[in-house]
Amino acid sequence: MNILSDISKEKAYLLSVRRHLHKNPELSLKEFATATYIEEQLDSFGIAHHRVGETGVLGIITGNLGRGKKILLRADIDALPIHEKTTSPYRSQTPNIMHACGHDVHTAALLGAAKVLQSQSDTFAGQVLLVFQAAEEFGHGSQFFLAANVTQGVDRAFGIHVSPEYPVGTIAMTQGADAASxxxxxxxxxxxxxxxxxxxxxxxxxxxxxxxxxxxxxxxxxxxxxxxxxxxxxxxxxxxxxxxxxxxxxxxxxxxxxxxxxxxxxxxxxxxxxxxxxxxxxxxxxxxxxxxxxAPLINDDTAFDEVLQIADAIVGKENIVTDSNLITGFGSDDFAEYLKDIKGVYIHVGTSNDTNPDTQQSLHSSKFDIDEEALLIAASLHTEYALSFLKRKNPWIYSI
The missing domain is CATH 3.30.70.360 (Alpha-Beta Plaits)
Structure with a gap:
């Protein structure tokens, strides 16, 4: 794997954030402490932010090379009403609530990417919109961001979901339909x-x-x-x-x-x-x-090709699954709502290994866990795609 060196340096940070979130899960539309924690992290990086709805957070990184394109990176932040049965030291401290769908991983990866992107803001034009979305499990969290016109003028949208169906070091992504309505x-x-x-x-x-x-x-x-x-x-x-x-x-x-x-x-x-x-x-x-x-989650062909190149650079072609028969399913995700108006893509990052049986448990299982090396891959994908897309020459960039 060719993990971005700046992300590799943030491994300890990624682990600490993920474990903090995993120990302190909150249900859909009740993610108050989670939102506050995200805001504290963004403050520490010097990233501007504001609330969207009561518990969603939008961070905005502005490149210092002038006006340019916009890319939206999304992580969902809510947990599930499940009592955790793992024995990990970072297991949920809240009875009957658990991050059993990997949203703690998504949030940690995006915060790690945000930290690196902010540190490199002198190298690109345009904006990175960091969408920390509440209530994905409830099914309506994206609507708060759509109602706030966050997607207006955005050129690309990118989302990640962890997957125990694939080993760590593997990425699964498909053209066209990924998830159902x-x-x-x-x-x-x-x-x-x-x-x-x-x-x-x-x-x-x-x-x-x-x-x-x-x-x-x-x-x-x-x-x-x-x-x-x-x-x-x-x-x-x-x-x-x-x-x-x-x-x-x-x-x-x-x-x-x-x-x-x-x-x-x-x-x-x-x-x-x-x-x-x-x-x-x-x-x-x-x-x-x-x-x-x-709605149905339909990946854009152009965005798919762009991310495929990034994935290839990080894990290699041999570790990328693109067969839609293996990926597309009747699960759903309201990241689909962003893709109605924006070219974008949604991919899956493998999280299982052969040494920890909990990493092979299905999503929404009371024993769900991940191989935390996946955090580095997810954070690298966010970072590299944003930098690659925003550094591309386009007629809208001008000097300050």
């Missing part, structure tokens, strides 16, 4: 209560809900082109008050995932129609509500 839906079914022995006097909302779940399982198969990939899943159903009462109400909660904006809208329409049809057919009524958490 995520829509939440709730279907409320209204029936009529009665004694379980008097079925003719009631309308069984639980039965209707069960039929809806069954039909949703096969909806994708007949609705879409066989080559198009989408998913409808129901994760929760609530209904009934007693074993001998026909359920008057039922509530289904689920999600749709797809890699197409058009399919995202089509699924909402067809789920609504299906629920209404089944409910009416059995004498009930169904109301469907949707909430879009994030």
């Amino acid at each position: 995520c829509d939440y839906f709730k279907i409320t079914v209204k029936g009529k209560g009665a004694h379980i022995s008097k079925t003719h006097k009631g309308i069984d909302a639980l039965h209707i809900a069960s039929l809806i779940v069954t039909e949703l399982k096969i909806l994708v198969k007949w609705l879409l082109d066989p080559l198009e990939v989408a998913l409808i899943g129901v994760g929760k159903i609530s209904s009934g008050t007693s074993y001998n009462i026909i359920a008057e109400d039922a509530v289904l909660e689920g999600t749709t995932r797809t890699f197409s904006y058009e399919t995202q809208a089509l699924l909402q329409q067809k789920i609504t129609e299906l629920a209404n049809h089944i409910a009416v057919e059995h004498g009930g009524k169904a109301t469907t509500a949707f909430e879009t958490f994030t």
Whole structure:
């Protein structure tokens, strides 16, 4: 690996930041101490910053060579409601809350990159926007930055996620679709209560809900082109008050995932129609509500090629996975929202090794951990891409 020498010098700093954050996790929209800690670090580097929403932080590094392009580097900062079961000395000190998705790593890597980029601000023009985003797990954290017009005039966006599916020293990145959209839906079914022995006097909302779940399982198969990939899943159903009462109400909660904006809208329409049809057919009524958490995450080809060169320089071609069949999945990330208006790319940095079984645990596992050498790779990617992009000649640069 060809780790940037300035990043290598910051290894102790990267480890201390990551371990501090890992020991002190906070849930989505409650990252108050985390945001304050990030601000303290930025202050120590002399980087201007301000809050976005209550717990998001935007840092701004301005190059000293004049006006130029803008690049947005993003890290998510929230944790998950999981009780940590590792035995590491830096394990979570907060019961039932844990950085089980690597957001502590993302934040530490971006802070390490920020420190180096600020120290090299005399070498480039333009701006680096450091987005420390709250509430990625909640699905709406990016909206605070979009509402604040942070993306206006930005030329590139870059994001990283750790991955235990790949060994440390490996980078996975794909052209086109990387992650799926995520829509939440709730279907409320209204029936009529009665004694379980008097079925003719009631309308069984639980039965209707069960039929809806069954039909949703096969909806994708007949609705879409066989080559198009989408998913409808129901994760929760609530209904009934007693074993001998026909359920008057039922509530289904689920999600749709797809890699197409058009399919995202089509699924909402067809789920609504299906629920209404089944409910009416059995004498009930169904109301469907949707909430879009994030769009499909689609990498830009130009940004992909730019980052591929940087990744090659850091880990070598033989350690880069680009096969979309191995990378693209139904997981989602609201980094996708930045890519609606900005050319950018989202990549995965391997974090597992053969000596520590916890590094091989999946994301969102109570035993999730990483090989911390991945911090150097992630920080180097942020740093090198920003410097490479901003140092390129362009007609907008002028001398101060």
